[in-house]
Amino acid sequence: MTRTGLGWWVLILPAVLLLLVFYIAPIAQVLAISFSEPEPGFGNYERLFTSESVQRVILTTLRICLITTVLALLLGFAVAYAITLASPRARSWWMLAVLVPLWISVLVRAFAWVTLLRRQGLVNDTLMSWGLISEPLPLVWNEFGILVGMVHYMVPFAVLPMLSAMREIDPRLLAAARGLGASRGQVFRQVFLPLSMPGVIASGVLVFIFSLGFYITPAILGGGKTLMVAEWISLQILDLIRWGLGTMMATMLIVAILVTLAVFSRVVDLRRMFGAGG
Amino acid sequence: MHGTYGAGPAGRGVAWITAMYLVLPILIVIPVALTDQRYLSLPQEGISFRHFATVLTSEEWLGSIWQSFTIAVAATVLAVTAGTLCAIGCWRISRRSTDLIRVLMLLPLIIPSIVYAIGLYRYFGPLGLLDRFLGVVLAHGVTGIPYVVITVSxxxxxxxxxxxxxxxxxxxxxxxxxxxxxxxxxxxxxxSGAIFAFVHSWDELVMVLFIASREVFTLPRRIWDGINENLDPAMAAVAVLLVGFTLLLLLGDRALRRRTEAG
Incomplete structure (x- = not known):
């Protein structure tokens, strides 16, 4: 390495040191605690196989995350498709509809959903005043409420990777297929859909891993009855002071995310997914 | 792509419904904030700005807004300085030798903040950084670095x-x-990276739930307590103010990008 080259390495140093000391170290400690408290060994991990409540939380989380991913992909696909085919003018409006929710505080969004969905909320009030229902529907503080809020949060994340894949599709291919006599449905199924598949998978992975560790929305809209992993961890640490169990689940969360990424890393270019400039 | 091949009615319908699902529920906070009632509701007899007045004259809310703002500014300075230098360094040094650093930079985006938050809770204790301005700035600043590295790269x-x-x-x-x-x-x-880093800190709740309690009581923390304890229209007023502020930042970012693309 030349002397000039060394200068560039010095530029990297502050960020790397900050991340190692104030990011990696605390997380490494979480991994360590899961093996050392309350007593050294794999005791906490045995709970994965023996404790019914641990298993229930994991199953609930997986179920909610899978449903969220599927719904966010379906809705996001329709939006990405509409954006791809829209005129440039309409496209910027569509993009606004995707980006505005993405930027607005997750707390504001959860609050808006509570306002709409609770027992005396606007949806129930409206339905009652129209005489469509006689009792308020249980729309929030249950799994349904969590799903409404999570899908709402995740759709923009589903749209963006699919959109970038769809924009790379050569429009002449679609025109050619039409010209050769394919119906609109055939063009979609046999040309457009296969070509946008990498984007769909990238979106699915992104939404799934973001959903797994989601805390605020499930905590507010679940009302403490339907527990997902993140809220369960917080409960173990803050209320029950069971560091061993809490950190074990946190470790499992990281493992689940890394495994998902590893499985799909052949199909998905991670760096591109997070927009790290090629 | 316009003109050669259009979306079918079913596709367009789902897209429109999704767009409305994304945007409309957020707008509901506006009429609720303007209600003349004492409880969460639509305006009954007229609109009233008293819930905004409640928020803007409350020492607690203003204190939290100020605290969140100063924390976000400090965290942004930290993230922008470290992130920009790092991105420039990685850009000049060969790709292969900085691969590990790029992976390191992705971790805060992938690992859920709950995991980091419980880690910090334990880690900051002995360092005396719990419930301290510096502690929150470090947590927000360090997790903001990846956003800056990405935009600068x-x-x-x-x-x-x-x-x-x-x-x-x-x-x-x-x-x-x-x-x-x-x-x-x-x-x-x-x-652009600075805007991302600022919003990241300004909106961040999970970490402050663990590493701050009394001395440091940020705006998201106060909103969180409000949602869990008393759902009143003042919350909606706060939400409207936040949405307005966020939109300003978003428009600023878009204008900036447009100017860059045009230039």
Whole structure:
């Protein structure tokens, strides 16, 4: 390495040191605690196989995350498709509809959903005043409420990777297929859909891993009855002071995310997914 | 792609419904904030600004807004400084040797903040950083670095490295090259990264739930307590103010990008 080259390495140093000391170290400690408290060994991990409540939380989380991913992909696909085919003018409006929710505080969004969905909320009030229902529907503080809020949060994340894949599709291919006599449905199924598949998978992975560790929305809209992993961890640490169990689940969360990424890393270019400039 | 092949009615319908699902529920906070009632409801007899007045004259809310703002500014300075230098370093050093650093930079985006938050809770205790301004700034600043690295790396991708080599060969030192050649060219990327880092800290709740309690009581923390304890229209007023502020930042970012693309 030349002397000039060394200068560039010095530029990297502050960020790397900050991340190692104030990011990696605390997380490494979480991994360590899961093996050392309350007593050294794999005791906490045995709970994965023996404790019914641990298993229930994991199953609930997986179920909610899978449903969220599927719904966010379906809705996001329709939006990405509409954006791809829209005129440039309409496209910027569509993009606004995707980006505005993405930027607005997750707390504001959860609050808006509570306002709409609770027992005396606007949806129930409206339905009652129209005489469509006689009792308020249980729309929030249950799994349904969590799903409404999570899908709402995740759709923009589903749209963006699919959109970038769809924009790379050569429009002449679609025109050619039409010209050769394919119906609109055939063009979609046999040309457009296969070509946008990498984007769909990238979106699915992104939404799934973001959903797994989601805390605020499930905590507010679940009302403490339907527990997902993140809220369960917080409960173990803050209320029950069971560091061993809490950190074990946190470790499992990281493992689940890394495994998902590893499985799909052949199909998905991670760096591109997070927009790290090629 | 317009004109050659259009979406079918079913596709368009789902897209429209999704767009409304994304945007409309957020707008509901506006009429609720303007209600003349004492409880969460639509305005009954007229609109009233008293819930905004409640928030804007409350020492608690103003204190939290100020605290969140100062924390976010400090965290942004930290993230932008470290992130920009890192992105420039990675850009000049060969790709292969900085691969590990790039992976490191992705971790805060992938690992859920709950995991980091419980880690910090334990880690900050012995360091005396719990419930301290500095502790929250460090947590928000460090997790903000990746956003800056990404936006600055993107800006650098469009920068001709020969300019930097020319400057160096004409005798400019590293700091002179940075100051006069590289930084002015990537300024839009830096500002964009700063906006991301600021919003990241401004909105962050999970970490502060664990590492702050009394002394540091940020705006998201106060909203969180409000949602869990008393759902009143003042919450909606706060939400409207937040939405307005966020939209300003978003429009600023878009204007910046447009100017960069045009220039």
């Amino acid at each position: 993107t800006a650098l991708a469009g920068f001709d490295p020969r300019l930097e080599q020319a400057a160096r060969s004409m005798g400019a030192s590293l700091s002179q090259t940075l100051r006069w050649v590289i930084l002015p060219r990537i300024m839009p990327g830096i500002v």
